[in-house]
Amino acid sequence: MVRTRARAAIQQAHLRSDAWWAQRYVSMAALGAFVVYATWAAVIGTHYYVDPYISPIYAPCIAARCAHVSFPIIGTFWRWSPALLIILFPLGFRTTCYFYRRVVYRGLAMPSACAVREPWPKDKGESKAPFILMNVHRYFFYVAFVLALLHWTDFVLAFHFKAGWGIGVGTVLMGLDTVLLSLYVLSCHAGRHALGGHVDKFSQAPIRYRLWKLSTRFNVNHGPIAWASLTTVVLVDVYIRLLSYGVFHDPHFILLGR
Numbered sequence: 001m002v003r004t005r006a007r008a009a010i011q012q013a014h015l016r017s018d019a020w021w022a023q024r025y026v027s028m029a030a031l032g033a034f035v036v037y038a039t040w041a042a043v044i045g046t047h048y049y050v051d052p053y054i055s056p057i058y059a060p061c062i063a064a065r066c067a068h069v070s071f072p073i074i075g076t077f078w079r080w081s082p083a084l085l086i087i088l089f090p091l092g093f094r095t096t097c098y099f100y101r102r103v104v105y106r107g108l109a110m111p112s113a114c115a116v117r118e119p120w121p122k123d124k125g126e127s128k129a130p131f132i133l134m135n136v137h138r139y140f141f142y143v144a145f146v147l148a149l150l151h152w153t154d155f156v157l158a159f160h161f162k163a164g165w166g167i168g169v170g171t172v173l174m175g176l177d178t179v180l181l182s183l184y185v186l187s188c189h190a191g192r193h194a195l196g197g198h199v200d201k202f203s204q205a206p207i208r209y210r211l212w213k214l215s216t217r218f219n220v221n222h223g224p225i226a227w228a229s230l231t232t233v234v235l236v237d238v239y240i241r242l243l244s245y246g247v248f249h250d251p252h253f254i255l256l257g258r
């Protein structure tokens with residue numbers, strides 16, 4: 001018979017004396033600030049495009065009335081912000097991300113450190129509704145993969161100024177954002193599984209093995225990549241907004257005139 005030892009009964013909420021709660025509050029504040037800002041930027045529907053830059057919150061722009069149409073899929077009847085047509089996908093991908101889930105769970109429900117008591121004794125985790133819905137992340141991955149590819153189109157177009165092909169500060173920022181978004185998608189846990197993690201015999205699937213190895217290389221840094229990617233989304237949007245408001249001009253030079 002296997003004998004199990006009961007957990008030590010302690011009266012205190014925890015026995016830690018370090019600032020174990022700091023990460024919880026800083027992470028939750030950063031994530032909350034992003035959600036508030038992204039929602040505001042997506043809803044207002046203005047100042048998201050300055051030639052040749054488009055905010056990542058609005059890309060790809062699929063409404064015919066968009067200031068810079070990527071694909072005119074939705075007709076002129078759509079009078080609201082074009083970001084509302086696509087925001088569900090990147091937001092759904094991010095909010096169900098394993099890394100952000102960890103941040104939120106540790107911030108709100110689960111112990112955020114070792115030796116800290118569980119706040120909800122009957123917590124069922126993701127085995128029951130509503131948190132079981134988080135498993136939809138694996139499907140959001142496929143949409144995010146396509147969106148990341150489309151971001152490269154907008155990045156190439158960010159070299160195309162009215163006066164010709166060139167490069168500006170906005171081009172560099174959009175490039176940084178595109179690279180980080182691609183790494184974020186590539187390092188996704190669900191993506192790693194889809195790319196090759198589900199394969200039983202790697203010897204019979206050499207391409208999938210290489211993709212899985214590539215994803216694994218970035219997967220170990222998925223958390224820092226997630227934060228960096230979140231930051232550049234806001235940075236590029238703010239930069240374009242300030243350009244649009246005329247607060248400053250975009251330093252750029254033309255390499256190939258028309």
Ligand code: FES
Binds near residue numbers: 137187188
């Ligand atoms: S686990 Fe973070 S994006 Fe998939």
